[in-house]
Amino acid sequence: MQQQESTRPATPADLDDDTLAFVRRVFGFARVGEAGELATLLGQGLPPNLRNERGDSLLMLACYHGHLDAARVLLDHGADPEIMNDASQTPLAGAAFKGDLPVSTLLLERGAQVDAAGPNGKTALLFAAMFNRTDIAKLLLARGADPFRRDADGNSVLDAARKMGAADTTELLAAATKER
DSSP states (O other): OOOOOOOSOOOGGGSOHHHHHHHHHHHHHHHHTOHHHHHHHHHTTOOTTOBOTTOOBHHHHHHHTTOHHHHHHHHHTTOOTTOOOTTSOOHHHHHHHHTOHHHHHHHHHTTOOTTOOOTTOOOHHHHHHHTTOHHHHHHHHHTTOOTTOBOTTSOBHHHHHHHTTOHHHHHHHHHHHHHO
């Protein structure tokens, strides 16, 4: 009888010490924005959508930490801007949370869906609204984000901004929702 190969992803327990050290180094490159190192490894066949134990892709880490050049390199090598981590967040949501306008713009230019959300219903606009990231909220609205969309708990984007005391995005969203 032939043994079938497992289709489950490798876990740290499956990796030898050298491989585990290499993988940690690769994710470190994404966190600190080592675009050149990433480009070299991606050119040698490193999968652009590699994910860590929390489901964070290399692109998520680069975007969350504000590394525009690293994000661009990853996208140039086929990284998927729609891969969500285990918390159902996209790289665009991570960039919105951090308030990074250049990274958010790049992601939208490279195919990130403006209203992407996981089962929790939280979009990049909701994160921008909650954390008073007015420039990001304006960008997302200009790119077609739905200001009336609600999360899985029934909260609107405006509700989220108000609950967090985000005065500027509350004002922006109040005006945007009256116009429609």
